[in-house]
Amino acid sequence: MENHLQTQDWGLGLKDKHLIIAGPCSAETPEQIEKICLDMKEANMVPDVFRAGIWKPRTRPGSFEGIGEVGLTWMEIVRHHLNIPITTEVGNTAHVESALKHGVDILWIGARTTVNPFAVQEIADALKGVDIPVMVKNPMNPDLELWRGALERLQAVGINKLAAIHRGFSDAYDKRFRNKPNWSMPMHLKRIWKGMQVINDPSHIVGNREGLLETAQRAINFGLDGLMIETHHDPDNAWSDAKQQVTPRRLREIIDAIDFKKPLEAEQPSEKLQDLRRAVDHIDDQLLDLLAERFAIIDQIGDHKREHNLTVFQAERWKAVMDSRTQKGIEKNLSEKFMKELLYCIHEESVKRQEKKLREDVSVKKSV
Numbered sequence: 001m002e003n004h005l006q007t008q009d010w011g012l013g014l015k016d017k018h019l020i021i022a023g024p025c026s027a028e029t030p031e032q033i034e035k036i037c038l039d040m041k042e043a044n045m046v047p048d049v050f051r052a053g054i055w056k057p058r059t060r061p062g063s064f065e066g067i068g069e070v071g072l073t074w075m076e077i078v079r080h081h082l083n084i085p086i087t088t089e090v091g092n093t094a095h096v097e098s099a100l101k102h103g104v105d106i107l108w109i110g111a112r113t114t115v116n117p118f119a120v121q122e123i124a125d126a127l128k129g130v131d132i133p134v135m136v137k138n139p140m141n142p143d144l145e146l147w148r149g150a151l152e153r154l155q156a157v158g159i160n161k162l163a164a165i166h167r168g169f170s171d172a173y174d175k176r177f178r179n180k181p182n183w184s185m186p187m188h189l190k191r192i193w194k195g196m197q198v199i200n201d202p203s204h205i206v207g208n209r210e211g212l213l214e215t216a217q218r219a220i221n222f223g224l225d226g227l228m229i230e231t232h233h234d235p236d237n238a239w240s241d242a243k244q245q246v247t248p249r250r251l252r253e254i255i256d257a258i259d260f261k262k263p264l265e266a267e268q269p270s271e272k273l274q275d276l277r278r279a280v281d282h283i284d285d286q287l288l289d290l291l292a293e294r295f296a297i298i299d300q301i302g303d304h305k306r307e308h309n310l311t312v313f314q315a316e317r318w319k320a321v322m323d324s325r326t327q328k329g330i331e332k333n334l335s336e337k338f339m340k341e342l343l344y345c346i347h348e349e350s351v352k353r354q355e356k357k358l359r360e361d362v363s364v365k366k367s368v
């Protein structure tokens with residue numbers, strides 16, 4: 001069941017709910033585009049926006065690099081059958097000019113372009129004075145500032161219909177995903193950029209058909225605003241990303257299986273939720289008091305180390321603290337990863353405070 005969400009309309013008649021973008025990885029032939037449209041209709045799976053890659057940024061040369069500008073003329077087929085907005089990827093000024101000439105409704109910047117501020121700036125400059133929505137995929141590497149920077153470059157030339165797309169990050173070692181998701185990063189982007197919509201692209205995250213539903217559901221659970229899912233009438237024979245595309249019929253099943261959550265902002269929190277939040281506020285106050293108390297003692301340890309001319313960092317003590325606390329945390333059902341990150345953060349701060357104490361001593365000596 002699809003629930004309601006404050007989605008920006010962008011002047012395109014988009015519905016007030018999670019945005020669903022679907023279509024092939026690449027436009028291949030006019031027949032392919034038409035068949036996908038007809039299958040979408042037949043499966044009752046007409047998305048909000050139709051996607052099709054025209055220029056494909058391939059990691060190595062030799063594979064299909066996109067059909068090029070002629071593919072944009074086939075978008076009329078989509079308009080004719082589905083009458084929905086169309087989006088494609090642009091990677092340079094020539095792509096922008098061509099996409100605008102052919103009336104593409106929404107542009108997106110791909111992950112391999114977002115990493116390059118020169119390329120993003122060129123695209124932004126080509127869009128100056130143009131009123132068109134632009135979606136920016138996260139860069140290949142998990143760098144929030146680079147992602148945000150690309151959005152800012154577009155905003156600076158007057159593009160205010162912006163969205164971000166989380167498509168995961170390449171990881172040399174973790175091969176569970178084609179591009180590993182990092183759920184805290186899109187959430188952080190939403191925190192620092194109020195109103196920023198983040199759409200999830202499970203196709204490029206998972207890289208196969210099987211894991212799509214689980215990843216899409218997680219994206220919705222985390223509060224992301226829509227899904228971009230690669231859809232093809234004959235996925236096995238697609239000219240690019242064959243392993244991860246699904247038929248319109250399968251997409252219908254996936255969308256029907258997703259439990260679309262309501263954003264909390266959409267309604268008044270219930271009494272129960274307010275009570276629970278008050279309890280959390282109270283615990284946070286206690287946590288802060290305890291942390292302040294802990295650091296006051298850390299300062300005393302710092303004084304002691306200064307007086308006895310000891311170094312701040314002692315590896316053995318550090319290891320003992322890490323191991324024992326992590327173990328206790330695990331026993332209390334806290335994850336090992338969380339415990340390590342928390343303890344590391346507390347320890348960093350402790351070391352910094354103590355080192356400051358040691359410097360205080362130097363300044364006292366200097367001033368004498």
Ligand code: PEP
Pocket residue numbers: 025053056057109110111112137167204
């Ligand atoms: C795509 O959407 O087909 C694509 C190339 O995506 P990305 O930039 O995320 O790799």
Ligand code: MN
Pocket residue numbers: 025026230240241
């Ligand atoms: Mn693709």
